[in-house]
Amino acid sequence: MLNLLNGDCLELMKTIPDKSVDMILTDPPYDISLGGGGCLKGRAYKDEISDLSINNGFDVQLFLDLLTCKFKSKQQFNLVVFCSRTQIIEYLKYADLNSIQxxxxVWHKSNPIPHCNNTYLSDVEYIIYLKGKSVKIGGDYSTKSQVYKSATNRKDKRNFKHPTIKPIPLLEKYLINHSSECDVVFDPFMGSGSTGVACKNLNRKFIGIEKDEAYFNIAKDRIENHEVTNA
Ligand SMILES: C[S@@+](CC[C@H](N)C(=O)[O-])C[C@H]1O[C@@H](n2cnc3c(N)ncnc32)[C@H](O)[C@@H]1O
Incomplete structure (x- = not known):
């Protein structure tokens, strides 16, 4: 099953039947500051993500409230989400308030954009999982490390034209750990469709939403024409 929708996920999510999703794996807009100095390369990247409005963050609480009913039960709540440093606290507060594990x-990037200003390198991205008691973490020794190390894949970035494209093996690792074959996986912020490609590789059903029409078309084309590599 492949269900790809173009539009605002906060609206379109209402069209996805309640209790129909096994896992949400997603990479929403980050809440990051684009101010300050930075090198030429860093500034070009910031302009790119600012044009896409993916630096403005989004309403984490509203998002969490809307997605909860998509899982089969509270015990089966199963969200894996990329987030910025400042968003971590909002997810953890939600987990704490709702007794969710x-x-x-961390994705440790070995080729971060250089900074010339008064900050650490942007060489980590955070991935939070929130899960109900019934969700078991599967996988094995090779998929269970909490740190994933790789360079940003510049080839994928060039081919699919998305500035914050995520590595397929990283997405596959979380799919293996948090879902099973034929499960329904939902990505409400699918960008260039990386989660959909990883789902196709691992035989998961996929629902994806993307607001930007150009990215939606890239994702649709990419997922539909992807030939499975990990059969
Ligand atoms: C961080 S990117 C996802 C990148 C993706 N993981 C990939 O590998 O290509 C976030 C995406 O969410 C989209 N987006 C932002 N707000 C949205 C909304 N309300 N509904 C659906 N998509 C949205 C942006 O256009 C952007 O492509």
Missing amino acids: YGVG
Whole structure:
């Protein structure tokens, strides 16, 4: 099953039947500051993501409230979400208030954009999981590390034209750990469709939403024409 929708996920999510999703794996807009100095390369990147409005963050609380009913029960709540440093606290507060188990993983990028200003390198991205008691973490020794190390894939970035494209093996690792074959996986902020490609590789059903029409078309074309590599 493949269901791809073009529009605002906060609206379109209402059209997805309640209790129909096994896992949400998503990469929403980050709440990051684009101010300050930075090198030429860093500034070009900031302009790129600012044009897409993916630096403005989004209403985490509203998003969490809307998605809860998509899982089969509270015990089966199963969200894996990329987030900025400042968003971590909002997810953890939600987990704490709702007695949901959580953990934080890290993607350590070995080729971060250089900074010339008064900050650390942007060489980590955070991945939070929130899960109800019935969700078991599967996988094995090779998929269960909380740190994933790789360079940003410049080839994928060039081919699919998305500035914040995520590595397919990283998405596959979370799919393996948090879902099973034929499960329904939902990505409400699918960008260039990386989660859909990872789902196709691992035989998961996929629902994806993307607001930007150009990215939606890239994702649709990319997922539909993807030939499975990990059969
Ligand atoms: C961080 S990017 C996702 C990148 C994706 N993981 C990939 O590998 O290509 C977030 C995406 O969410 C989209 N977006 C932002 N607000 C949205 C909304 N309300 N509904 C649906 N998509 C939205 C943006 O256009 C952007 O492509």
